Amino acid sequence: MDSLQEPRVALQTPSFSQEQADAQLRANEVTRQMSGLSIGHYDRTTLPSNSVMEDAYSEAIVEMPDGRKVGFWGIYDGHIGPAMSAALSRSLANSVALELGKAYASEILPPFETIAQALKNGFLAVDDHLVWDRRESLLEHAPQSSSITADPLSLPAAQFLKEAFTGSSALLSVYDSRTRMFYVALAGDSRAVLGRRHEPGSWTATVLTLDQYGSNPGEEARIRSEHPGEQDVLKNKRLLGSLEPTRSFGDLYYKWTDAMQDKVRECFLNDGKLGRQLAPNATPPYLTAEPLVTSVHIQPERGDFVVMASDGLWELLSNEEVVGLVGRWVDEQKSIGTEDGKKGWKRYISSVKSTVVGGNPTGQKKPQHSGSPIHPDDRFVLEDTNAATHLLRNALGGQLHDGEMVRAMLTLSPPLSRRYRDDLTIMVIFFDEGQGSIKK
Template sequence: MRRFAVQGHRTLKRAPAWKSAAKRPCSFSVAHYPARGLRAYSTGRRSSTVQGSSHPSMHLRNFSLAVISTAVASGAYYAYQGTGNTHSLANQVRNFASGAIKTAYAEQPSDPARKALLVNNDQFYTATLSEDEPLSKNSDDSDRRVLNMLTPEQATEKLRKHEESYLVNRGKGVVRYDIVQVPSNSPIEDDHAELVVEVPANVAANQNGEPNSDWSFWAVFDGHSGWTTSAKLRNVLISYVARELNSTYKAAATDPSVLVPSSETIDAAIKQGFVRLDHDIVHENVDKVFKANSRRVAAELLAPALSGSCALLSFYDSQSQNLKVAVTGDSRAVLGRRGPSGKWTATALSEDQTGGTPSEIERLRAEHPGEPYVTRNGRILGQLEPSRAFGDAVYKWSKEVQDKIKGQFFGRTPSPLLKTPPYVTAEPVITTTKIDPSQGDFVVMATDGLWEMLSNEEVVGLVGQWIEQQQSGSSSSSKAWLQGWFSFDGQKKLPVEAAHDGSTAGQRRPIRQQQYDISGGEGRFVVEDKNAATHLVRNAMGGKDKDMLCALLTLPSPYSRRYRDDVTVEVIFFGQGPDSRTIDRNQEASASEEAPRAKL
């Protein structure tokens, strides 16, 4: 995620695994299903730089790393300029792909090998993670010393490497959710978590006569300045929120005049979960570090405080059929719903929270009167883009605390603009939406790596197109989750209503479309994937333009970051599905697993 005003070439170093201060799990019943649907984990990659060399068996000339670095650096320059330079960037990306492929095959007509890019990354870091273990990331094996120019088939393989899909057969209004991650940073700074909780009647009074209800949680985390904060959120944020909800629902159930907590009370519980976790990350760990007086302890405990992460969490209560979307930062959730015309409508369920968002500028200036530079150039104190985030302690600690940490352990000199912290908060803004499972609503949650490439309407229209494609071949019993949607009509245009005036207020437009000189025509889209989240990322990175897709996925970290961000996407489908009390891994839309992974 591009977070700071000046983006230099980052030196990637292998960092220690950071230990987390784990919390006890919430006190109510958590449903553990054998299909591994209820879990919260993510994969990523880590590498350090050493001198690389080409493999002699390739029989091809190697590109000079210096030349590639220069080309990418110049592309980055164009990327951050105005629209007058967008054509230059688009040509660089496209020519990088098509030129390399054509030249390789022209030079070696009898050899299917292609040109190779020399990459200076060859170390990997792999570890499993539980709440009580150090924060970690799994390695992505695309960080090879020699990185081949990807063919369309290899690009597809890379797109699908981290895709997951689950069929929710619990009869509670949620029928399926799809997930995909595509890294750009190394390791990926995004993360995600999912959990379904079976809530007994003594926790949430059930007015429908059913013995229990489901609470479903989905979350995406967009880290910046490192991966440790997002990894911490993946471990414990849902537990913090669920614990607060547990207390709130139990208190309401014991009061005959209330039974069910109000919407405002539920919002307050979710906010409390967010704020308490951030307080533990930023402030409680500082107290522990000072008591320990150890640089090793400081390095382990302060890592999630010094980096940062946005968080987007959705909470669905099957009893009320209310979907709560809590956003801290600039990840985004959008609802897709059938309109009277039969087309889908796109409704934003969150607002991007940055130093350039009018509502956030107004809030910050009211909280920090007399500080004209509280936001500058759309950034907090002219540096940090998100106005709400976990971690980012240098915008929350006082100058005295930062000086003390720097003097005893490590750190940097506080900004001269730092006067009345905190300037950044983890408190989320929450929206509430009534879901109608009988109408086949769906929600797309994604980090900003997707939204800088596609608009809300394009995303909803693409999922609608994907649904209709699935519906056209839904004779198989495995498509039972599709019931409730209209049949496929074979239309070529995206089945989505045009945006209404003001519907995207406070949300940034997909800037990458301008940088890549992408036309607005819908003919650039394609349906090739069984996973709806993967379908979105494919079309964000090129769709039918396979040269563009291959180029964007071939460029290795850190160069790829100039052209695309880490992307994490979740698509949640609501409907009237079967009730076998299970959650099953949807194999046809999931990447194969070499070894079983831990369940929650």
């Protein structure tokens, strides 16, 4: 993906009017109240870049055995197709809820370690079912040789394993409204960031996740320790020189042995093709769906909000820019800090203090425009009543060139669009019940 500041020739002649651009930006936006959860509301939007969008999402409120309400928000960033991300949107929150139900049934106030293990168990149960259990089920019906074509599973084998053939990151957040604890589980490279008011017109950004990819020193150390002697286990900062995220659902190519992949080719796939051929799998599995889990105590009185998004957003905006943009949006719609707002976007962005929960931000992905001389006051704009759409518009260029950059980015169709942006899914969860939509 190229920098927003260096567009290619394809971006020079936008065909969208401002009205058409606004309609497309707002087409998928949603604002919802979460009844019984003691939060303000949350905003969501999506924008596809692939011909079939590979992102998916989920949200739910679940009542635990002791009667408490727990909120779930999930973003699933798929690759090699949408099958796994779609499956996670249907099943992951349910799997985690079952595990959390066990924890809450046994303890009134489960410690962090218990909640974290429940989240990990829920993640691994889904991946085990779709990748490992289905493999075993398929092998139970394996014919003795490839010449046997009457077996009922011979033709639909690829369909039976469609989720395992593809892959997906998963970012799942859980809010316990009784304790005000917010838990975040990540397997992959999406991100969650907490915004909290520091003082009038100033916010702090607390990163609740660490990007799990080859440039993360912790992930690199983990993978190399699990596969000693394999120099190319990470090549060009990618797993086996190919996959960027170092934790993921599905992706059987990095989990099954070569012999297992060959057996499936021989027995079930008439054309003899299982998919991409990678470097020899010397010591699989190379991938895990086990998430890293963090938590934070929510303080609604300090205007807390959480932004969750697939990596497409973080390739375009920094943590500080995201929190500053939403913070300014909040101040504007509350008619508080209006005079501060007149001082411009730079004040909001530059005043954001940034920290990381549970780790060092070394290796975190940086936005494409990092180091750009463009002034925030020349780029950012506030025009939308939905905070997620507000972030989307500014990620695509805001008011650069009088909005022409946004219109140009929206006119691009696949596969050209993938050279400039990924699929985008954005959620903004507000915990201050007084926060509403901005007044235009």
